[in-house]
Amino acid sequence: MTTVNASALSVIDALTAHVALLDAQGEIVAVNEAWKHFSDANGSRLPGYGIGSNYVGMLQRLADAPVGGACSDGDDRQIAASVAVGISSVLDGRATRFQMEYPCHAPWEKRWFLLTVTRYPPGSHIRVVVSHENITPLKVAEQQARDRGLRMVETFSTMVEAIALAIEKRDPYTAGHQRQVAVLAVEIGRRMDLHDDQLFGLHLGATIHDIGKISIPAEILNRPGKLSTPEYAIIRCHPEVGHEILCGIEFPWPIADMVCQHHERMDGTGYPKGLIGTDICLEARIIAVADVFDAIISHRPYRPGRRMTEALEELRNGRGRIYDADVVDAGLSFFSEVGDDWHRIHRRDADDIHPLLHF
Numbered sequence: 104m105t106t107v108n109a110s111a112l113s114v115i116d117a118l119t120a121h122v123a124l125l126d127a128q129g130e131i132v133a134v135n136e137a138w139k140h141f142s143d144a145n146g147s148r149l150p151g152y153g154i155g156s157n158y159v160g161m162l163q164r165l166a167d168a169p170v171g172g173a174c175s176d177g178d179d180r181q182i183a184a185s186v187a188v189g190i191s192s193v194l195d196g197r198a199t200r201f202q203m204e205y206p207c208h209a210p211w212e213k214r215w216f217l218l219t220v221t222r223y224p225p226g227s228h229i230r231v232v233v234s235h236e237n238i239t240p241l242k243v244a245e246q247q248a249r250d251r252g253l254r255m256v257e258t259f260s261t262m263v264e265a266i267a268l269a270i271e272k273r274d275p276y277t278a279g280h281q282r283q284v285a286v287l288a289v290e291i292g293r294r295m296d297l298h299d300d301q302l303f304g305l306h307l308g309a310t311i312h313d314i315g316k317i318s319i320p321a322e323i324l325n326r327p328g329k330l331s332t333p334e335y336a337i338i339r340c341h342p343e344v345g346h347e348i349l350c351g352i353e354f355p356w357p358i359a360d361m362v363c364q365h366h367e368r369m370d371g372t373g374y375p376k377g378l379i380g381t382d383i384c385l386e387a388r389i390i391a392v393a394d395v396f397d398a399i400i401s402h403r404p405y406r407p408g409r410r411m412t413e414a415l416e417e418l419r420n421g422r423g424r425i426y427d428a429d430v431v432d433a434g435l436s437f438f439s440e441v442g443d444d445w446h447r448i449h450r451r452d453a454d455d456i457h458p459l460l461h462f
């Protein structure tokens with residue numbers, strides 16, 4: 104059997120990762136102390152900690168073993184097969200390095216390891232170094248961070264629902280309008296290839312885009328007939344009032360901007376700031392189109408809803424000038440797909456959208 108000099112052994116003995124040195128045939132020529140401790144602690148019955156055995160051959164036998172035999176399940180067999188392929192690729196020179204994370208759970212704890220296979224310097228009978236590093240604390244921390252993130256998202260979602268409910272208690276029309284705009288905005292966003300996280304934020308923002316109307320007296324909000332100039336000025340304040348209400352909350356999405364900018368127009372003719380083009384955030388440009396469409400087709404106490412064709416005509420006329428061209432195209436594509444089914448989607452409760460987001 105080949106031997107390894109003392110200095111190489113003392114280097115690998117200093118490492119906490121479980122390290123094995125393999126020769127050109129994949130035979131284990133040396134292991135470090137951490138490897139031995141791990142083998143002892145896990146009841147490994149490999150004679151001599153595997154020294155003198157062919158490591159790649161052992162992995163291949165594990166990969167080929169029937170489920171319930173040497174390997175506990177199909178996942179273990181798959182891991183053994185992947186590790187064997189990775190080590191072989193470095194052994195025969197097709198790769199200089201191979202890495203993979205894999206679970207290796209014990210009955211008493213869940214564990215994860217990082218496998219690293221590297222080439223040994225030329226001129227030695229040793230060909231590769233195989234290292235298994237316990238990365239369980241890192242994986243546990245990652246999982247905890249993911250759990251915290253999910254809890255935070257649930258909290259934001261609940262907060263927005265509470266705000267929407269508060270609006271509904273006072274002004275059922277605005278609440279219903281916001282829900283419909285949220286559904287439509289997500290359908291448009293999906294056709295613009297927004298990722299799930301962005302769609303979720305868009306849905307939240309659209310659900311409360313008119314929150315600022317909470318400051319408008321109900322008799323102005325729903326009064327039939329032409330509004331006076333001061334009354335119209337009060338209504339035009341609602342995006343900024345909404346922004347004031349929301350800007351202190353650190354959402355992971357630009358919710359306050361969506362609310363503040365949903366009446367801005369691409370050519371600068373909107374309000375409150377007269378922003379132009381892409382100075383308006385994408386979500387606000389989407390909400391603007393969904394908002395106009397729903398406002399046109401919806402019944403109000405002081406006027407009946409207009410036909411869907413009229414709403415689509417408004418979008419086509421304003422495409423690229425008042426409304427973002429890509430957003431209008433996505434909206435038109437959606438309506439051409441759903442056709443007469445629009446009313447079914449139109450009435451769908453906003454809660455239905457959450458599973459669709461796969462979030």
Ligand SMILES: [Fe+2]
Pocket residue numbers: 312313341365366
């Ligand atoms: Fe609005």
